[in-house]
Amino acid sequence: MPPLELTTSDFGQFGGPAETFCLITSEQCGEFISLNPGDGCSRVLRLTLPPGTRLGELIATSVPEDAHVLAVCPGRFLDSPTPEELGGRRLAVLPAGSTPLTDEHVRYFLRTAARTDVARQTRVAEEFFDLVGDSDRLTIVDDVSGTEAEFDHTAGACVWNQQAGVLDPGDQQIFPPGKLSVTAAEITTFEPDARLLGLNGDLTLRGWPIVHRHEDPADGADQRRLFEALSPLVAHAVTLHIAAGTIEGVTPRTPGATSAAVELEKLLTDDPRYRVIWELGFGINTSTEIIPANCGPNEVYGATGGVVNLGLGITPATRFALAFLCPRSSLVTADGTAVLGARKAVRRGRMQRVSSASCGCH
Structure with a gap:
């Protein structure tokens, strides 16, 4: 090649x-x-x-x-x-160590980065933070499942992160760029007691999972097994029941989601640190498509109106770090304004206009 x-x-x-x-x-x-x-x-x-x-x-x-x-x-x-x-x-x-990227994956993300509209990302990020800053209460909704989770970002400490737009001297950023997020503490330092205290309600997961691991090659087999066990989420939804930033239960929404729900429950039971919603992420890269595999750079995927994603755990504090893409979900403000997600991507129908030379008075 x-x-x-x-x-x-x-x-x-x-x-x-x-x-x-x-x-x-x-x-x-x-x-x-x-x-x-x-x-x-x-x-x-x-x-x-x-x-x-x-x-x-x-x-x-x-x-x-x-x-x-x-x-x-x-x-x-x-x-x-x-x-x-x-x-x-x-x-x-390019995040290329925690998930298995093929040579073709690397080529794809290089090409994607080369066509990413960074100026547009900067505008999207500015609009996002303006809307979020003006609304104490945000809601993550899944219109298909009818679930809602409210996020009061003024409750407790949280850190907003931007991995999008133009770098300044001394800055470092993921490649391709295109992710905004809020975490319970500094994004690179896991604090088991930190919580997104203002997050309450039901979150529905239905989309590609991502399973990151750290450096131990011995974790590779279990990483593959866990990714495969969670892969039913691509087509079948589960709902997480959240209280004060902590997962209290998992409910499959269809029979096809049962095995993934069981796997999640086992993970939460075996290591309660995964119960913490560590990160709410928002992919805004509209130049990339989903790689149908366990692929870390999928986290920047923004469809056409942005994509909500969810992060549990952080390596090496936890053995794996999990991310779930939720392309059916939307982030809306207290007055119902769509900040990002499926509602933002809905295009209104074009207004019908008559262009004939007649005004009814000839």
């Missing part, structure tokens, strides 16, 4: 050009990416991340201070560089 031909100016999330664009890959990945300097970029620096070396170490020692950096390292678990290591560089990272 020939290399995928890209230029540095394809990736709008970096903003304006830098003199040096650095592509960091793992050994098996570099051969199928051909990256050429775009407008305003004088050179592409290609580096391979050696086994046992942290991404931050390599950046701090080998990458110019004002460079743009893209890390695409399938099979490698990449810890975020510290602010001191990153400095003024702008960093985008």
Whole structure:
């Protein structure tokens, strides 16, 4: 298969050009990416991340201070560089270690990122946070199932996160970009006692699950088994019963969802930390499609009006971290305004207009 031909100016999330664009890959990945300097970029620096070396170490020692950096390292678990290591560089990272990505998956997400409208993402994010900020109470609704969960984001502490739009110097972001979220504490540090205290009601899951693992290869078999056990959710819904940010029960909505509900109940019983709704996520990348597999970058999927997703657990504190895409759900404000989701995507019918030269008085 020939290399995928890209230029540095394809990736709008970096903003304006830098003199040096650095592509960091793992050994098996570099051969199928051909990256050429775009407008305003004088050179592409290609580096391979050696086994046992942290991404931050390599950046701090080998990458110019004002460079743009893209890390695409399938099979490698990449810890975020510290602010001191990153400095003024702008960093985008393809999440390619916690779920099994094929070479074709990597190619797909590179192509997707190259056509992502980052300016539009910035506008969507600004509108999202304006609407959320003006409404204390938000509701996640599933019009098909008739379920609702209310979220009072002023109750207790929570942290809003933006992985979308243009990077500033010293910023790091997922690749392709396109996710907003709210977490019970800082997104990278699991606190078992933290809760989204204002989240109460019923949440319906029906969509692709994602099962992330950490570095231990021995977890691979159970990761595959858990993903397969939850895969009925693609076609069959279950409802989570939530009180103060904690899952209190799981109900299958159809017989086809029973096995997935049983698997979820077992997970919650075996490790009660999974009962915590750790993250409410909102995918806003409308340039990507769902990869029908256990694929971490699916979390940015935004359909046409944005997609609600739900996160349980965080590695390595928990053995796995689970995400559930909920493309039938909508996020609405207290006055019923659709912020994001299925209701936002509904197109109104075009008004019928008569264009003949007649006004009834000829």
